[in-house]
Amino acid sequence: MEKALICFAAALAIGLCAIATGWAQSRIGAAGAGTIAERPEMTGTIIIMLAIPETMVILGFVVAAMILYK
Secondary structure (H helix, E strand, O other): OHHHHHHHHHHHHHHHHHHHHHHHHHHHHHHHHHHHHHOHHHHHHHHHHHHOOHHHHHHHHHHHHHHHOO
């Protein structure tokens, strides 16, 4: 039972981060498309803003690894 709860916690650590990242990127992507249409020189900034939420999934993976391999 304990192993199942540990695996469930690791799955939640990655799954919830992935869902939140997808939600954030959908909002940023929609706003970014409008921004690039009006101001093409902002393309680099929008790409960076899209990359920032990805760190949340990486951190979720690190937490899951720490949970599984403690």
